[in-house]
Amino acid sequence: xxxxxxxxxxxxxxxxxxxxxxxxxxxxxxxxxxxxxxxxxxxxxxxxxxxxxxxxxxxxxxxxxxxxxxxxxxxxxxxxxxxxxxxxxxxxxxxxxxxxxxxxxxxxxxxxxxxxxxxxxxxxxxxxxxxxxxxxxxxxxxxxxxxxxxxxxxxxxxxxxxxxxxxxxxxx
Numbered sequence: 001x002x003x004x005x006x007x008x009x010x011x012x013x014x015x016x017x018x019x020x021x022x023x024x025x026x027x028x029x030x031x032x033x034x035x036x037x038x039x040x041x042x043x044x045x046x047x048x049x050x051x052x053x054x055x056x057x058x059x060x061x062x063x064x065x066x067x068x069x070x071x072x073x074x075x076x077x078x079x080x081x082x083x084x085x086x087x088x089x090x091x092x093x094x095x096x097x098x099x100x101x102x103x104x105x106x107x108x109x110x111x112x113x114x115x116x117x118x119x120x121x122x123x124x125x126x127x128x129x130x131x132x133x134x135x136x137x138x139x140x141x142x143x144x145x146x147x148x149x150x151x152x153x154x155x156x157x158x159x160x161x162x163x164x165x166x167x168x169x170x171x172x
């Protein structure tokens with residue numbers, strides 16, 4: 001059985017880019033490592049923080065799978081269980097990641113998903129914040145440094161009477 005043609009232009013571009021990177025010489029692959037690291041970090045960002053509406057133009061099966069994953073993730077207070085993410089859900093994460101990584105302004109594109117300027121941070125950012133404190137993304141490029149820093153470093157707006165940061169001040 002022949003697979004249907006891919007209708008999603010962004011995913012088609014990403015597939016060609018990854019194929020190109022994987023078939024490159026050893027020296028070129030070292031340069032491509034930044035793209036792989038950036039995509040991995042932003043895919044995790046997307047799986048934690050994005051919503052189905054961030055998949056504008058995606059194939060319906062990808063949107064539907066991601067919507068179901070998002071609903072299940074909302075029921076767990078610790079965030080999504082990434083090991084349970086099906087291939088179409090991972091595809092959605094990579095699609096959103098590529099929108100961020102390959103945009104002219106990754107910071108602005110990521111802010112469409114998570115408003116880093118708002119304080120307190122949205123409560124859905126907490127699981128990713130905690131995950132990246134334990135194990136920060138590795139080898140990401142400087143283009144994404146501001147995004148990673150903003151998730152990892154919470155800037156709370158409220159301190160307790162003893163000057164300590166209140167836990168609930170970090171998130172809504």
